[in-house]
Amino acid sequence: MEIVFGTAIGLIIVIGVGAVLFELRVHQPDVLVLHESKGRIGIRKGAFYPRHFSLSLKRTTCPIQVTTEASAAGNIGVRVKLIGSIAPSPDHVQSLIRAGGWNSEAVARVADEAQVLLQGLVKEYAERAEIRELSSAGLLSYLNERLSLIEEKYGVELITLAVQSLDPIDPEIADALRQQEQARLMEQTERLNQQARVSAAKAKYQADEEIAAMEHSLELKRAELKKELLAQESALAQQRLEDDLARNRLRLAFEREELEVLKSSPELLMLTPQAARLAEASQNLKSARTVVSLMPQELGHGSELFNLFQNLLQKALEAKNEG
Numbered sequence: 001m002e003i004v005f006g007t008a009i010g011l012i013i014v015i016g017v018g019a020v021l022f023e024l025r026v027h028q029p030d031v032l033v034l035h036e037s038k039g040r041i042g043i044r045k046g047a048f049y050p051r052h053f054s055l056s057l058k059r060t061t062c063p064i065q066v067t068t069e070a071s072a073a074g075n076i077g078v079r080v081k082l083i084g085s086i087a088p089s090p091d092h093v094q095s096l097i098r099a100g101g102w103n104s105e106a107v108a109r110v111a112d113e114a115q116v117l118l119q120g121l122v123k124e125y126a127e128r129a130e131i132r133e134l135s136s137a138g139l140l141s142y143l144n145e146r147l148s149l150i151e152e153k154y155g156v157e158l159i160t161l162a163v164q165s166l167d168p169i170d171p172e173i174a175d176a177l178r179q180q181e182q183a184r185l186m187e188q189t190e191r192l193n194q195q196a197r198v199s200a201a202k203a204k205y206q207a208d209e210e211i212a213a214m215e216h217s218l219e220l221k222r223a224e225l226k227k228e229l230l231a232q233e234s235a236l237a238q239q240r241l242e243d244d245l246a247r248n249r250l251r252l253a254f255e256r257e258e259l260e261v262l263k264s265s266p267e268l269l270m271l272t273p274q275a276a277r278l279a280e281a282s283q284n285l286k287s288a289r290t291v292v293s294l295m296p297q298e299l300g301h302g303s304e305l306f307n308l309f310q311n312l313l314q315k316a317l318e319a320k321n322e323g
Contacts, residue, residue, distance in 0.1 A: 041094045041097050059087060061085035061159050062085060062086050062087065062108055063083075063084075064111050064118075065115075066081070066082040067079070067081050067082075068119045068123060070122055070125075070126035071127060072126050072130060072134060073127070073129060073130045073131070076131045076168060076173060077168065077169035077170065078131060078134060079166075079168075080122050082122070082162070082164065084160045084161035085158075085159045086107065086111055086156040086158055087157060089157040091151075095154060096154065099113060099153070107156060110154045113154055114154050114156060118143070118150075121146055125139055125142045125143075131168060131173070132177060135166070136163035136166050139163055139166065143161060144161070
């Protein structure tokens with residue numbers, strides 16, 4: 001009896017362990033595990049979860065493609081094609097389950113409704129502007145401002161969104177818009193070319209002005225240097241003149257002193273160079289009147305010295321004639 005009881009217990013344990021292993025699943029990083037508690041949808045954070053009491057959603061993206069025909073201002077039809085991808089939003093799983101149901105394909109189911117909402121937003125954008133004002137960038141900006149509406153309503157977030165095309169339905173209108181765009185581009189190109197020419201002319205004018213200013217500054221520097229050179233030359237000339245005047249003053253003072261000495265002692269005139277030439281001439285011409293020529297530079301002592309010398313010579317000649 002004990003053996004049967006032990007076997008039963010062991011069997012129950014094995015079945016329990018098997019049931020646990022069968023029920024529990026490992027939480028994968030790319031899986032969002034949901035559970036329901038008191039009417040609210042939550043997210044399981046543990047490493048394991050019971051598969052029959054949980055809903056696992058792949059967090060991979062689901063592609064969407066939207067083609068919409070809308071009317072711009074003036075009832076001009078346009079065709080817009082959008083492409084993108086969506087993924088479940090962890091912050092709005094309640095809305096996701098409400099829109100897509102408790103199903104692992106909830107994101108794919110919600111994708112259709114999200115596309116319907118995108119179509120409505122595209123039509124709303126197109127009706128607010130004229131056809132020439134519609135642009136892919138403007139449409140994307142308009143949709144990006146309203147992405148929170150899709151996330152809150154359907155529990156998914158747009159991972160990527162792009163405008164594949166935005167064209168008028170009428171081919172003639174499309175051709176007219178292309179011609180207008182071409183004309184606008186040509187006008188803009190011409191305007192840019194003219195601006196480039198103006199900029200080049202301004203740059204040349206500024207360069208010429210700077211060169212002229214530098215040349216003027218160079219000429220001023222040259223004139224200043226020349227002025228300084230002339231001032232230095234004038235100072236040197238003035239210094240030389242002052243030196244010559246000083247030497248002449250010294251020479252004049254010396255000659256005045258010499259004249260005073262000769263005045264006080266006339267016999268010293270015989271020691272002068274003029275007296276020496278006169279004595280030499282008198283030795284060569286004893287019977288004739290001796291003529292002595294004095295050079296102008298030898299008369300530098302002044303008229304007084306010359307008169308003294310003349311008187312001395314006169315006395316000497318008279319004494320010789322008497323003898």
